[in-house]
Amino acid sequence: MVLVNSSGLTQRRLLQAIVEMARSVYGAAAASVFLLNQETGDLVFEAVAGEGEGWLPGTTFPAGTGIAGWTVMCGQSLLVDDVSANPQFARDAAESTGYLPQSIMAAPLFRDDGECIGVLEVLDRDSRPRRDQGDLESLGLLATGTAEVLALLVRLRSLESTHDDxxxxxxxxxxxxxxxxxxxxxxxxxxxxxxxxxxxxxxxxxxxxxxxxxxxxx
Amino acid sequence: MTDLPPWRRPPRDHFPGVPAWGMPSTMVPQERVAFSQIGPVTRDWAWGGADGSGIRVCVLDSGVDATHPLVGGIDQAMDVVRDDDDMVVVPVDPVDEAGHGTACASVIRLIAPRVSLTSVRVLGNGKHGTGSALLAGLSWAIDEGFDVINMSLSTAKEQFRGALSELTDRAYFRRCVIVASAHNMPVRSYPWPFASVISVASHDGPDPMTYYYNPAPPVEFYARGVRVRVAWPGGREILSTGNSLATPHMAAICALILSKHPTLTPFQLRSVLYLAAENVAEPQGGS
Structure with missing residues (x-):
């Protein structure tokens, strides 16, 4: 029985490095990677840098909600602004994450076979002049690398689960x-x-x- | 059946001794159908005074909230559901929990206020979109003969490529114009790269009617897609950026052109779009 997922630590550190990098590149309040539960469609926080990093990992967002949900559904990266001007959204976000962002940028993470397995999200990037379109494009590039790591992590867990069985x-x-x-x-x-x-x-x-x-x- | 225009009829019977797709012009009188001549194309010629009247637009997405003020009602809402092994398209309440389809519908309504809007929900439905729901919804929309089909989505699953390609070709010949989001990430996805669909990416200008032709496709046009004010669930609005929002701009412009020139074929429509694009149109020819 494997009690501590030691062989997954490298991948987890890689994921953490990616969200730290994303946060730094965009001067953002937070950056996170969600893993998509293929059965329920729920999104689970896998790695978080910045706001919520101490306790968000492991918590779940219900299927199809929020900007991450949009991203999973349409398979496209998206950016929304003035989020906090929207009381309902702000309340939902606050209840699920404890943080109220002004802007959210999200990109889907695809496995080799085209299946969406997660989302890379950046909250409140603000260190530089606004470059909405360029930022979204670089997020897409970052998402491609992130997807590889997330796919590895998923495969590893599945292998360990088989081994344990x-x-x-x-x-x-x-x-x-x-x-x-x-x-x-x-x-x-x-x-x-x-x-x-x-x-x-x-x-x-x-x-x-x-x-x-x-x-x-x- | 004879009320249907030629491009909406089932394949005709073969004639003895004539190749299946040949035309026995000496035996069969030519049917008269309306044609559109393309005049000197300016933006004013293309859509000046048009409001989308008479054009049916289908939004294949997460559903559409018909009560949202920026949507202003829709004519039909459908859902794709599993029935044993088949996917079937059934009527549903015009709601949209995710809001993505509502956002797209609000952009179309802004530009082409008098179009007839139909929503087909192929995304969401308890989990993320499945390729089979997308195929079933698209097939239904083509059978129904919508003039314009907005697809602010794509699938990266290779196994759906063949079926999507066949459907988009079928749509092209039936004069159902598919307007699809190009991917803004370095991934292979469909149907936007197919030559039979009009593919759209974003430019960062503020004008909803400004679009550019891309001389190096597969992305054919760039429409407004940055910081777009769109509908958000619960009657609210939000500023959003992405090719998903550029696509309904282009779909609505197609609807305007078709409402003014209803007999344009898809290849003529493409020519008009090309000739009226910001970077192609004669400066003095613009509206």
């Missing part, structure tokens, strides 16, 4: 374990110690169970 793990619990493994490295020392203790207890419990009733079905 072969090890006889209960497939029903895997998403939780993956999320725990993903978030564990970023947790505070106290929380990390508690979670590790809980996981050790879970492992002991499973070991006892296996000794008592034989291995569960693989």
């Amino acid at each position: 072969r090890d006889g793990a209960d497939a029903g619990g895997m998403p939780v374990l993956h999320r725990v493994a993903d978030r564990l490295p970023a947790a505070s020392e106290q929380v990390r110690a508690t979670v590790t203790r809980l996981l050790q207890m879970a492992e002991d419990l499973l070991a006892d169970d296996a000794a008592g009733s034989g291995r569960p079905d693989a």
Whole structure:
């Protein structure tokens, strides 16, 4: 059983480097990469630089909402301004991200086969004179590289999940374990110690169970 | 059936001894159909005084909110839903949770206020758009014979390329003008690069009627697409940038030209667009 997704750390660091770079290039308040849940269409924050980076990763945006939703639907990069002039949008954004942007710029992330797997988004770029069209074009270039990294990350997770299934793990619990493994490295020392203790207890419990009733079905 | 113009009829029967697509001109009298001569094309000749009356425009997108003040009502709203293994097109309430289609419809309405608007929802629907919904919606719109079909979308999935190519060719011959967003990212996507569709990218000028011809296609025209004030869900407005917004500008200009010159063929319309483009038209010929 892989408790800590160690082999995914390089890809995660790459994703983080990309959002940091995007934030720096545009002098933006925040930059983020969303992963698209192919089943539900929901968008999950994978990496965030700037506003919300401490706690946004792992949270979800419902399918088809917001500018990221537009981007996924039409497969095109988009930019909107004066977002905060729109009370409803501002409230929705505040509730889901805790930050009220003035402008949002987003580009879809495509896998090799043309499937959209996520979105690269930049909030409130403001360090230079306005260049809406040029900025959108450079975001497109950045998105191409980001998509490669995100696709790698997805493939890796899928491989690890297959590997874990072969090890006889209960497939029903895997998403939780993956999320725990993903978030564990970023947790505070106290929380990390508690979670590790809980996981050790879970492992002991499973070991006892296996000794008592034989291995569960693989 | 005879009420239909020749380009909307099913393929005709073959004649004995005549190749399938030949014309036995000595046996069959020529049918009289209306033709348009293209005069000296100025912007005023092309669309001066036109408001889109009599032209049916279909917006293939996330739906259209008919109650939005910038949309001002639509004539028909359809949805593409799965029925067992098939995708079927059914009537639906004119709503749009995402707002992308409403934004496009508001641009069309601004430029061509009297067009008849129909929405076909091929995006969204609980998850992101599927290629099969797009194909079904486009096929329906072509069968229905819309004069202009706005596609502010594209698919990067190679497996839909062949079917989309066949559909856009069919649309061209049936005089359904497809106006499609070029991609503003370095990815291969469809249908915008096909020669049978009018493809649009953005320029950054403020005038909704200004567009440019691109002498190095596949992107054929540049229309206004930067900081465009568009409809946003809930009756609101927003400034948005992207080829998605440039496309309805071009679709609406096509609708204006066709409302003034209804018998133009798609290749004539393209010529008019070309001759009236900002960088092609004679300076004194502009309206």
